[in-house]
Every structure is written in C-alpha cells, then in structure tokens.
Amino acid sequence: MADYRDMWKSLEMDVEKHDELCEILPKFYGDIYLSQENRPEGMNYFNFVVSEVHGLRIKELLEHKEKNEKVIGTFCVFVPDEVINATGAVSVGLCGGSEFWEPAGEKVLPRNTCPLVKASVGAKISGTCPYFQSCDLIVGETTCDGKKKAWEILNEYIPVHVMDLPQMKREKDNLHWQDEIKLFIERLENLTGNKVTVENLAKSIKLINKKRKVLKRLYDARKANKLPISGKDALLISQIAFYDNPERFIEKTGELCDELDNRIEKGISVFKEDTPRILVTGTPMAIPNWKLHHIIESSGGAVVCEETCTGSRYFENLVKEDGKTLEEQMKALADRYLNINCACFTPNPGRIEDIIKYYKEYKADGVVYFTLPFCQTYATEFKKVKDALDKEGIPVIMIETGYSLQDAGQLKTRLEAFFEMLETNKQAAVSK
C-alpha cells in the first residue's frame, strides 16, 4: 500500500490512532476472506478495493473535491443517491462496522445504543475515518430512535441534514417523503451550486438503477443449486457498493457475474454438496462486519441471500425511468424508496412477504434472523416474522450479536445445532 499518511494528516485525522486500525484490518481480512478456497477470479478487484479502502478511494474523493465536487456521507438505504449524483456530488456510505470505533461513540452516546450507531458516531469523533473527514455534508434520517437522536450529537462535529422518513406507508406518507426529497434537493443545490434538472436526474436514476441491476444479477447467481460464490463474498460486494465509484463498480461486478454464470454452467461450487442454504434477515452489516457470515460459513452453512439493508433492500425494485418532470421523478423516487420494508415502519407486513419469497427463490433451508443489540425495531419485529415462518414451516433461529468476537464460540455452537437440524429435515423430506 502506498503511503497515505500525508493525505490523512491533511484530513485532520488522528493518524496514530488510525495506524492501530490499519494494523488490524489486513490480518482480519486475510483470515476471513483470503483463506477461502476456490474463490472467483473476479473477487481480486474487491480484494484490491479493501486493501485500498482508506487509501486510493479517499484519494479519488479528494480529487473530486479539488474539482469542487462535494462529498456526501449517508447511513441508510433510504437516502436517494440519485439526487446526490444529479448535483454532481459523490455519495459515500459511512456506517461503522467495527468495534474499534465503539469506545469513542460511547463517550457521547449511551452504552445501550446499537453498535452501528456507536461506531458511526465514534468514527467521526475519534478522527479515524477518512470518509467522514472527506465529507462536506452528512445525511441522517429518522429511521430509528438511536440514529434520530444521535444525529443531534453528530451535528456538533459535522453538518448533518436529516430526512424525516415517515413511519407508515399511506398515500399522505408518500407525499411527505416526496417533500423530504424536495427539501433534500434544495439543500444539495445550495451546497453544490448545481441545479437538479429533469435531464441530470434522469441520467442519475438510470445509473443507480444499473447498479441495482448488477447487484440483482449477483444475487440471482446465488439462486443456483451449486453456489458459485460464498455469502461472505457477496456481502462484501454489497458493502463496497455503498462507497465505490458506481460506474467502475457496475463494470467490475458485471465481469464477476459473467464468471459466476460460467461457474453455474459448469457446476462449480464453493461449498460441498448439501450444505444447508441460509437466508439471513435483519439489521445491516456495515463493513468490516463480516462476523455472522464468517461464523455461518465456517460452521457448515452457506448464506444464499441477505434480506437486509446491505442486501436485498439496497437493490430490489427500480426507480421508474419515464418521469417527464421533476415532480414525476420525485414521485418515482418516493415510490421506489417507500417500497423498502424496513422494520421502522408500522405495520410492516411487506417484510414478511419478502422473507418468504426470498426463502423460496433462493431455495433456502432455514432463516437466520440477525439483530444488532439494542435494535428495538428489528428485535420486536422478530415475533411477527417467527409466527409467519412457523405457519409456513420455515425453520428460523434468532441471533442477537454485536461486533465483538467474544461470543463467536457460543454462536458457532448454536448455529451448528441449527444446521444439523436443517440437514435432518432435508433428509427426512427426501426419504418421504
């Protein structure tokens, strides 16, 4: 890796503290990712992206800034990237996925806060995330109590624009969200000095839809009986989608998908036959949170799909591209985004339908319901989901776990027992 210390210093980072992170990450990534056998060649690009996660991509962002293009940090799949892109700004996902940042977050937030929120705020406060340091504006949303109240504190360190996501999905809530998108456009226009036009918004809608389509193609490859890619690798690609250059990401993921199609044709799998296929559903996994996938895939399971914000919720459903006015385009955006079935909505029956649909489409054998600690919306919604899955005869296990690896052994034991049960189910079904 090139020496980026001068760049980091120019971003007013705590370079010494950041060094600690730089020391941990490569080993961590190596153990979890590079140790996999028979990975697709196309993963080399993503290995490279990770190796340069705080280097080359930051350099690119600073090049944008030199051209007076703004960098906008986001935390949530509800923030419309299309609008950011249309103003000539660059969007980067900022969620913190490492326990490295939690202690800094706990200086200003209650300990009983979800690790994602603590790590995100901590990453800024500790000055150890070059993405945060590169941002001209942060966009928060009112998706959960933890985040909603954390933005007020984060705003003391960096300007935060908050989009007020409705909590229901009635017609009037759709109008409310359209108006929030309009307010967001106004804020970005003021910041960037660029106007959002029907033309540049249409172009951006097409670009982001293209990103969604290539992710959908990647996920479709995971429906194959012989899995051409691990769940871990697919998760990584989803995570990288949040901050990579979109055009390059589309190209590189497309190339990988060609390779996966080829593997499917040849019946090449990265798992041994009859590995239980797992649908993971729940809270997002921000980079470098690979914990659950790693434990699942080293305990005899294979993750075939994520019904999460770092999974299907990020790419499912396209924005209609035929809007002829800004109003029509904003409506198209609101329609697509309010189709995301986040547990922040009440009620949220669409999520249950999605889980059952994906379970069938991805030929899953069981569901792992994942929540980060103190995520009240997803934890509470578990009951409704479990009741529905029980009715369908779909096995499900609830895993609540944070970023620390302390509980890894215990999780492994629980998951191994769950997978054994799934295998027994499968054999019983075959012998019938």
Added chain:
Amino acid sequence: MADYRDMWKSLEMDVEKHDELCEILPKFYGDIYLSQENRPEGMNYFNFVVSEVHGLRIKELLEHKEKNEKVIGTFCVFVPDEVINATGAVSVGLCGGSEFWEPAGEKVLPRNTCPLVKASVGAKISGTCPYFQSCDLIVGETTCDGKKKAWEILNEYIPVHVMDLPQMKREKDNLHWQDEIKLFIERLENLTGNKVTVENLAKSIKLINKKRKVLKRLYDARKANKLPISGKDALLISQIAFYDNPERFIEKTGELCDELDNRIEKGISVFKEDTPRILVTGTPMAIPNWKLHHIIESSGGAVVCEETCTGSRYFENLVKEDGKTLEEQMKALADRYLNINCACFTPNPGRIEDIIKYYKEYKADGVVYFTLPFCQTYATEFKKVKDALDKEGIPVIMIETGYSLQDAGQLKTRLEAFFEMLETNKQAAVSK
C-alpha cells in the same frame, strides 16, 4: 374493599393471578405513602382512589359501557383526551408501572425493551388489568420504537388505533398532526356512533383545560419555599389524573389545593428546612411506579417538580378555546400538543429550555435525570441536556433504573452523595 371478583370474572380476567397483585399493592402503598407524616387531609381522597383502583373506578367504567358509552385506553400525553370526551367516550391511561406485568410482556417482546412497554403489553396479555379488559379501543402512537412496534403485537389481543406523531415540529408536521387528529375523530365517530361537533368539542376542550389548570395550581404550590406537599403525593395525583373521572378529579384536587394554599400561608412544610429541592426530568412514571420519588424523599431530598409526561408535560399549555370551526379547533389541539417537548422529537431544544425554566421557577437545587432502561430517546438526549445544564451551573445526576427494587440501595447511596453535594453548594452560596 368490596368483593369485585364477579366483576373481574365478567371481564375475563385471570382472577387468581390478579389476586397476587391485590395482595402486594396495599402493603406497598402503605409503606411508601401512608407512612408519610403530616400529609394534607386532602390526600385522603387519593388514598381512597388507590384503594379502589381496580374496584370502584372499574365499576364506573362498566356503568358507562352499560349506557353504550365506550372506554378508550391511551398510553401517551399526545393522545387528545378532548376528542375522546367529545364523542361521549371515557378515556383511561393504561401505562403499566409494575414489574408484576413484565414477565408476561417478555413472552412477546424482547427483554431489552423498556419496562413501561413490557408491563403495558404484559398487563393485557396476562389478563390482570381490569382497565385493559374494559377498553373498547386502545390508542397507540409512534413516539418511540419500542411502543411503535409493540402496538403491532398488542393489536393481536385488542384493537389498536395508532396515531402517527411527527418526529419534527415544522409547519408541515403540524398539518400532519392535525390530519392525524382528524383520522382519530373519524375512528371514534365510527366506534361510538356519535359525531364530534364544534359544540361538544368546545365543551371538552374547556373541561380538559380545567383539569390542566388544577394540576398547574397543584404544581404552583410546590414553588413555595416551605413545601406543603411531598413530591410523592404530587406524583400520585398526576398519575391518578390519567384515569379518574375528570370532573371529580378537578373538584377534589381543587379542594386539596385550597388546603395547600392555607399551609403555605401558615408556613407548614412536610420537609425539614434546607432539604435539597429536586427537579426530576425524564421518562414517565406510570402508577404504581413511585420508586425514584420514594428513594429521593427518603434519602434527604424533596421533589419539587417533574418535567415528565406524568408531570409538567401533561398539563402545561392550554388548548385555545376560541375555535369557531372544527378545523380551527383541530389546529388549536395540534398547536397545544406539539408544544410538548418529548425526546422523540429531533431536534428538541424546547425541553432544555423547559428544564432550565422549571429549575428556576421551582427554586430547585439540583436535577435528577431519570430514564427507564432501554429508553433510547431520553437516554441519548441526556448529553445535550447535561451540556446545557453544565453551562448554567446546574448540578445534574443521571439515574437509569427500572421497576425492580434490587438497585434501591445503590441508588440511595448515589443520591445521598448528590444531595450532600447540593447542600455544600448551598452553604457555599450563602456564605459568599
């Protein structure tokens, strides 16, 4: 107490389980309340209300139901009682304040849920709360993630109407809340068969304002240098305000206030001189949650005001009474209710202003910031409040505690140290 077992059976209650509660409560109340010295005579009414909390008041509710008047259960100071009253229905506050109900709540909710939500849901599920059993409709709101998602589950047991409280306080959010009030009126009109008219709504607005005024009068009495009533007693009255017959409550509280005025004139106090005066701010204390007040007042402090939903947020600010049309009245309701500074709003600077204002008005010496466990909005807002109070030189201590008395000793130790510090401050100020 009369024998109400047949009544409870008719409400499909678990009477045996309920007996356990009936056995605990009188002793609990006796220890905390009746042991107080020099209480105002007027508290006898409230003693009686508590002794008949699951008896006479329920009998009254059932008499209303016999006249085809509906009983509406609410959980939150944002639900407009005026509207309920205008349809000829009776409003009762339902929040669960006892750990007795928590285990039942935990059967369907995550353990990491605030005790208020767990106990409220548990009270219904266990069939041990005659208020729940008497309700024709429950009204929930979207004030926090815990409650928002719990209504979906509660709705499996009893019909729940959810009012979508906005998360900000802009003009458009005010319009949104007006519309939510309109939807609530429609739901109640359908349920009761009675129309809300300008006349009956005006009458109800006046009645509920009167209740607010008498509570304000009670609280004003606590601004006296010599406190004529304990904080514990004042809290109890606020709690009873949520479910008592409003006319009777106004009358009886008015009589008590006459007595308090008389005491103030004569300089009669229920505390020894120089007892540190405490402003409590934070989450609601539902009946019979008297824990914090009891600990404060048996550790050398006196609670002079509650900036909580079972305190000032319930009665401060009146609804304008001059609305000439339903639209004007709904706007007046929205204006008053959106003036409540709950931590669910983002941002919420008004609450900080309120705390500082009450601190001065009630001549407090220190602030106890109280949150129930897992209440993310209030817990997170602590930082902003503390920063502001520090700036003002106002001492504050954070107490996070649930319903169990297990931590009472530890809290007592912390509070005693805090009160000692306040006394030292006071003496230092005097000797200057």
